[in-house]
Amino acid sequence: MSGPLGKTILRKEDPALLSGRGRYADDLPVPVGTLHAHVVRSPHAHAEIVSIDVNAALKHEGVWAVITGEDVRKLSDPFMGAVKSPIQLWSLAVGRVRYVGEPVALVVAESRYLAEDAGELVEVEYAPLEAVIDPVAACESGTPLLHPAAKTNEVSVRDFRYGDPESAFARADHRIGLTVTFPRQSFTPIECFVVVVQHNPAKGSYDVLANFQGPFSMHPVMARALRVSGPKLRLRIPPDSGGSFGIKLSVFPYVVLIGLAAKITGRPVKWTEDRIEHLVAANSGPNRVTAIEAAVNNDGRVIALTLDQLEDYGAFLRAPMPGPLYRMHGSVTGAYDIEHVAVKNRCVLTNKMPAGLIRGFGGPQLYLAIERLMQRIAIELKLDPLDVIKRNLIPARKFPYRTAAGALYDSGDYSRAVDIAVGDGRLDELKRRRDFARAAGRKYGIGFAVVIEPAMSNMGYLSTLLTSEAREKSGPKNGAVSLATVNVDPMGAVTVTADVTVQGQSHETVLSQIVAEELGLTPDDVEVVLELDTAKDQWSIAAGSYSSRFAGGTAVAAHMAAVQMRDKIKAIAAKQLNVLPDDVELSAGKVRSRSNPDNALPFGRVAGTSNWAPTLLPEGMAPALSETGVWTPPELEPPTHDDRINTSLTYGFIFDFCGIEIDPVNYHVRVDRYVSMHDAGRIMNPMIAVGQIRGAFAQGIAAALYEEFVYNEEGAFLTGTFADYLVPTVTEIPEVEILHYESPSPLTPLGAKGLAEGNCMSTPVCIANAIADALGVSDVELPATPRRIHAMMTDGR
Amino acid sequence: MRRVNRDERARIALTLNGRKLAAEAEPRMLLSDFVRHVLGATGTHVGCEHGVCGACTVLIDGVATRSCLMLAVQAEGREVRTVESLAASDGKLNPLQQAFRNNHALQCGFCTPGILMSFTDYLARNPHASRDEICDVLSGHLCRCTGYAGIVAAVEEAAGKVK
Numbered sequence: 001m002s003g004p005l006g007k008t009i010l011r012k013e014d015p016a017l018l019s020g021r022g023r024y025a026d027d028l029p030v031p032v033g034t035l036h037a038h039v040v041r042s043p044h045a046h047a048e049i050v051s052i053d054v055n056a057a058l059k060h061e062g063v064w065a066v067i068t069g070e071d072v073r074k075l076s077d078p079f080m081g082a083v084k085s086p087i088q089l090w091s092l093a094v095g096r097v098r099y100v101g102e103p104v105a106l107v108v109a110e111s112r113y114l115a116e117d118a119g120e121l122v123e124v125e126y127a128p129l130e131a132v133i134d135p136v137a138a139c140e141s142g143t144p145l146l147h148p149a150a151k152t153n154e155v156s157v158r159d160f161r162y163g164d165p166e167s168a169f170a171r172a173d174h175r176i177g178l179t180v181t182f183p184r185q186s187f188t189p190i191e192c193f194v195v196v197v198q199h200n201p202a203k204g205s206y207d208v209l210a211n212f213q214g215p216f217s218m219h220p221v222m223a224r225a226l227r228v229s230g231p232k233l234r235l236r237i238p239p240d241s242g243g244s245f246g247i248k249l250s251v252f253p254y255v256v257l258i259g260l261a262a263k264i265t266g267r268p269v270k271w272t273e274d275r276i277e278h279l280v281a282a283n284s285g286p287n288r289v290t291a292i293e294a295a296v297n298n299d300g301r302v303i304a305l306t307l308d309q310l311e312d313y314g315a316f317l318r319a320p321m322p323g324p325l326y327r328m329h330g331s332v333t334g335a336y337d338i339e340h341v342a343v344k345n346r347c348v349l350t351n352k353m354p355a356g357l358i359r360g361f362g363g364p365q366l367y368l369a370i371e372r373l374m375q376r377i378a379i380e381l382k383l384d385p386l387d388v389i390k391r392n393l394i395p396a397r398k399f400p401y402r403t404a405a406g407a408l409y410d411s412g413d414y415s416r417a418v419d420i421a422v423g424d425g426r427l428d429e430l431k432r433r434r435d436f437a438r439a440a441g442r443k444y445g446i447g448f449a450v451v452i453e454p455a456m457s458n459m460g461y462l463s464t465l466l467t468s469e470a471r472e473k474s475g476p477k478n479g480a481v482s483l484a485t486v487n488v489d490p491m492g493a494v495t496v497t498a499d500v501t502v503q504g505q506s507h508e509t510v511l512s513q514i515v516a517e518e519l520g521l522t523p524d525d526v527e528v529v530l531e532l533d534t535a536k537d538q539w540s541i542a543a544g545s546y547s548s549r550f551a552g553g554t555a556v557a558a559h560m561a562a563v564q565m566r567d568k569i570k571a572i573a574a575k576q577l578n579v580l581p582d583d584v585e586l587s588a589g590k591v592r593s594r595s596n597p598d599n600a601l602p603f604g605r606v607a608g609t610s611n612w613a614p615t616l617l618p619e620g621m622a623p624a625l626s627e628t629g630v631w632t633p634p635e636l637e638p639p640t641h642d643d644r645i646n647t648s649l650t651y652g653f654i655f656d657f658c659g660i661e662i663d664p665v666n667y668h669v670r671v672d673r674y675v676s677m678h679d680a681g682r683i684m685n686p687m688i689a690v691g692q693i694r695g696a697f698a699q700g701i702a703a704a705l706y707e708e709f710v711y712n713e714e715g716a717f718l719t720g721t722f723a724d725y726l727v728p729t730v731t732e733i734p735e736v737e738i739l740h741y742e743s744p745s746p747l748t749p750l751g752a753k754g755l756a757e758g759n760c761m762s763t764p765v766c767i768a769n770a771i772a773d774a775l776g777v778s779d780v781e782l783p784a785t786p787r788r789i790h791a792m793m794t795d796g797r
Numbered sequence: 798m799r800r801v802n803r804d805e806r807a808r809i810a811l812t813l814n815g816r817k818l819a820a821e822a823e824p825r826m827l828l829s830d831f832v833r834h835v836l837g838a839t840g841t842h843v844g845c846e847h848g849v850c851g852a853c854t855v856l857i858d859g860v861a862t863r864s865c866l867m868l869a870v871q872a873e874g875r876e877v878r879t880v881e882s883l884a885a886s887d888g889k890l891n892p893l894q895q896a897f898r899n900n901h902a903l904q905c906g907f908c909t910p911g912i913l914m915s916f917t918d919y920l921a922r923n924p925h926a927s928r929d930e931i932c933d934v935l936s937g938h939l940c941r942c943t944g945y946a947g948i949v950a951a952v953e954e955a956a957g958k959v960k
Contacts, residue, residue, distance in 0.1 A: 014898040017906030018890060020840015020880035027839035190844040190852055190907045190941055242907025243941050275845040504905030504942045691901045698944030722849035729936040730945035
């Protein structure tokens with residue numbers, strides 16, 4: 001590629017963001033007369049709501065309404081979920097609260113300050129119930145039920161079997177297993193949730209501004225809850241959002257709640273979440289208990305795998321949960337060539353905030369189990385851990401590779417990527433550092449992790465949780481549609497719109513590179529407008545920014561739109577230049593004859609023809625004003641009858657290794673050196689790729705060592721401020737050495753794969769493996785805080 | 798000392814980015830809310846409202862200050878500087894801002910204004926700050942996107958440490 005694609009281009013987003021000219025949700029003007037909402041939340045983990053007295057609050061200055069679960073029940077419908085069950089989820093608690101922080105009432109007043117004042121006056125009488133916190137105990141009979149109508153806390157159980165795992169286990173030399181737990185955490189974007197709703201009673205419609213991130217499969221869920229058709233719920237996303245990392249999916253219940261407030265008060269209503277609310281109730285990654293076991297031969301070769309994955313979704317299985325269990329389903333064997341697999345997926349409800357999207361989405365939980373297991377195999381068989389990994393990697397000759405559970409790994413040479421990383425990342429030197437440290441009596445360990453990073457989700461993967469018969473009944477679900485549009489204005493200026501939401505991913509820059517590449521322009525020539533509006537933009541249920549869908553999805557659609565526009569402009573120019581379309585090229589802002597470059601016209605002149613002189617266009621051609629790329633990859637097929645599912649379109653590869661040392665005085669884990677090798681296919685902008693990897697790495701470190709949502713046995717939430725929930729600062733984030741190996745995806749025209757989630761998946765387990773190596777322990781609980789390290793070092797003494 | 802009545806809106810006069818302004822607010826209004834929602838300077842962001850994240854940092858008489866931990870009335874008569882003041886009037890970025898762009902020191906950009914203001918203050922006092930000093934100041938800010946490496950590189954560039 002000779003154009004801007006594939007090169008480091010400084011970001012188009014930056015000048016505005018660096019000058020205080022970003023336009024985030026809370027920055028945008030609201031209509032005069034807008035009211036402000038404050039959410040009254042449950043102080044109990046589990047309790048019946050006996051009564052709610054709103055009279056005192058209603059009498060408070062400036063208060064327009066106090067809304068409770070009874071109002072919500074009358075005016076809306078419960079949210080649809082992925083699992084059919086008698087459990088009802090509303091935008092406010094109805095009858096019972098099931099986690100600390102659950103919304104119980106909404107005060108709507110003339111200012112945020114007044115609404116908070118009046119919130120203090122809402123009198124809620126509770127009858128406390130026993131809280132259920134431990135996910136394993138939650139499944140036992142006799143444990144209190146969160147939702148008595150469901151008759152169980154274990155609301156979804158499915159068994160999967162691929163190949164013949166029983167025979168493989170019977171003939172294997174060894175069975176090696178362990179149980180791991182992954183904690184609850186979030187990535188707490190620095191901007192909290194914002195929702196502004198105007199209700200128009202004359203049209204029965206809602207106009208919503210919210211920093212929602214998608215997926216837009218939630219749009220029908222919100223519209224249904226509000227009892228309106230899709231077009232009556234206009235959802236507008238602000239041009240900028242202050243981070244998301246999956247978390248801002250969970251804005252959706254508040255869209256409905258604030259919508260109802262706007263309807264009830266007859267005024268626009270705005271709600272801005274504060275940090276305390278965000279930590280206690282916005283969103284959490286699910287915690288998971290995984291029992292994993294391998295059938296292994298003496299040489300370390302794994303021939304079969306079983307996993308029992310118990311995932312704790314908190315108080316409700318809120319759509320699109322249980323995504324984390326199923327998004328990774330095709331990749332349940334990781335980077336390894338393992339034919340026989342048995343998987344049991346179990347979803348349990350406990351008295352914690354409902355789980356939702358989080359960067360890595362199911363990957364960190366899965367790889368903690370697989371990669372800890374690979375280390376255990378090496379230790380138990382007295383083999384080198386890297387040798388065990390290499391012996392089991394999918395060989396390059398097998399690509400494209402169909403995994404046991406149905407994923408189609410598109411490309412890669414895993415062994416080669418590992419070898420390069422071992423050399424360029426200087427593993428030998430790291431081993432010497434370990435030997436040296438150990439000789440001096442210090443606790444030093446080396447960890448490894450290999451990870452498959454799926455990107456661009458198959459919207460049908462969640463239906464894998466249904467039986468084949470149930471899927472048959474409910475109709476096929478598969479695929480993922482991406483949309484992007486290239487527009488040309490009367491002077492030939494180019495703009496791009498696309499079906500993504502913006503939270504810092506640099507879409508504006510990369511889309512301008514992709515389109516400029518095809519049109520022979522520079523990124524500066526291409527304006528990108530990304531403030532998705534469901535009433536005016538083209539979108540599908542797959543729209544939004546999640547599961548690394550940009551590189552394999554929207555980027556492709558933008559490329560297609562640009563190619564379509566390029567070909568039209570070639571045809572228009574051919575007529576004007578008196579040459580054949582094949583002889584036309586777009587380069588350096590010109591449309592010119594390839595064979596006679598002096599025969600040229602400015603891009604703007606040719607492109608403007610569609611506006612100024614459409615009758616000059618080649619016969620039968622529609623004017624080249626707007627071209628939409630629609631991308632729907634055929635590989636994203638629905639689950640097969642035997643439950644095999646290609647969960648994503650592209651599969652990147654990551655190999656990490658690190659050295660860590662444990663401080664003998666304060667038990668802190670110091671990362672001495674960390675190397676991360678990425679194969680994300682073709683890289684579209686190296687600077688941005690590295691930025692995404694570094695960001696994910698920092699979050700991986702956070703998950704490994706610092707961040708955890710902690711509940712006590714009674715369900716009290718103990719990490720409700722940034723003083724308790726430890727987001728790493730610069731001094732906690734070590735350097736990461738990033739290496740690249742490029743195996744372009746054959747399934748997308750750009751060859752690019754996702755890369756922004758990988759280190760959220762690989763880093764926690766890589767660190768855990770290094771700690772296990774340093775301390776000679778088999779169980780490493782994350783985050784490995786000094787308290788936990790101390791416990792590991794003193795157990796049994 | 799000026800006395801304000803809890804129940805009466807107070808008129809607050811201050812200098813914002815070189816311009817004298819006055820507006821009314823409840824005495825309990827936070828400076829962050831006043832700057833954003835009354836004066837309309839939305840470049841200053843609110844991330845935690847309990848003084849940990851640093852997103853709301855502004856300069857008060859040249860000193861970096863958390864505007865969420867200060868009442869608007871406390872800014873009476875003082876000079877407040879926000880991120881909107883950094884670029885030239887034609888939009889040209891100043892060297893610190895440009896260094897952030899050069900080093901991909903921001904992604905979503907939400908925490909960035911506070912970080913820029915902290916280093917506007919700090920580099921004015923210590924123009925050739927060392928890497929350790931930079932990290933020390935930066936540890937007063939939370940960024941969830943970048944992993945901080947780009948920010949450190951940007952400030953080092955601005956501090957003349959990197960050619």
